[in-house]
């Protein structure tokens with residue numbers, strides 16, 4: 001188990017007081033007007049997807065303020081292991097230490113160079129490549145080779161730390177000086193769903209990085225609906241195509257699948273009761289600062305995993321799970337992540353904004369740490385469904401980005417089955433309005 005690390009008092013603020021604001025007062029009031037004039041229930045106006053100043057505002061008001069998923073502990077299994085994650089202009093080092101996980105701003109306190117330049121690696125002390133300033137894993141400046149003089153207090157030039165929490169093996173970070181308080185409460189709600197999958201004894205089977213030519217909000221909007229899921233043939237055979245349907249008004253050609261879904265749902269609930277696993281759908285997507293949705297839902301076919309037949313993709317169960325037929329425990333978190341926890345593997349997804357028109361989507365497949373590639377799972381088969389799905393999603397996102405750039409673009413209405421897209425947008429708008437107020 002990995003402990004928590006909290007920012008050292010007085011060292012957390014990523015935005016310094018007294019610095020020229022990245023968004024000017026004039027721009028701020030223009031942006032406020034855009035938010036105030038937004039048509040509820042409709043997609044956003046074009047500048048929200050295309051304007052660099054609005055992107056800067058998003059980085060300040062969303063990524064600079066809220067809890068963000070960064071990585072899972074399985075990506076940094078040993079002390080000294082690290083990953084670097086970038087959210088727009090922010091770069092962070094997520095480092096495993098003897099005590100737990102430490103999150104440091106990847107900005108040298110000498111003249112600001114990136115300290116660690118690799119996406120992942122193993123390190124003892126952290127040495128800046130420019131003039132070799134050297135920091136301990138806790139971020140303290142331990143050595144600054146100073147030919148001639150050392151006329152400053154080393155104690156004042158440690159790497160800045162960010163707040164972090166480890167919940168059920170997922171590492172979350174917050175760049176705000178004072179993080180929003182309800183994350184701890186929300187994490188106590190979702191933790192019992194995820195903990196039985198024991199991510200701390202899982203290993204990374206594969207990680208995919210896709211740079212999508214689209215604003216981060218288009219990536220998130222696309223994730224929050226299955227209205228487009230006919231565009232995912234590989235995924236659609238694992239899901240019951242019942243999205244948007246309401247009991248009592250099922251079109252005749254979908255009655256069979258509806259009934260199959262109801263039965264699978266009941267069988268899954270019975271199994272969850274037997275094993276003491278929570279399964280209720282809980283969602284507070286725009287009524288919470290830490291907006292979330294968590295559920296356990298059946299998968300079609302054998303009901304075990306994301307394969308065409310629904311059969312398991314890895315032969316080893318995760319953690320102490322005793323049954324493969326546990327469907328998918330899926331979690332959506334505002335603002336930038338989503339997850340599927342199955343009995344045999346877990347997939348984490350995270351959107352890292354690059355600029356107003358590009359987003360990195362990092363997908364990580366995790367299996368039990370004793371699962372052997374080629375024996376217990378085949379890597380191509382394990383990753384097939386979501387690799388295909390991610391490519392299809394990338395295409396959808398990019399089509400929307402191109403549309404938003406056209407003078408002919410106008411916001412369009414969200415459908416009932418897109419209520420989670422609307423909840424995401426409502427969450428975003430509220431958080432930004434609070435920030436800009």
Ligand code: 3BY
Pocket residue numbers: 222223224225226239330338
């Ligand atoms: O996350 C969900 O609930 C659905 C299923 C897979 C794609 N996504 C929109």
Ligand code: FES
Pocket residue numbers: 108109110111112113128129130131132133
């Ligand atoms: Fe890092 Fe000079 S900028 S040592």
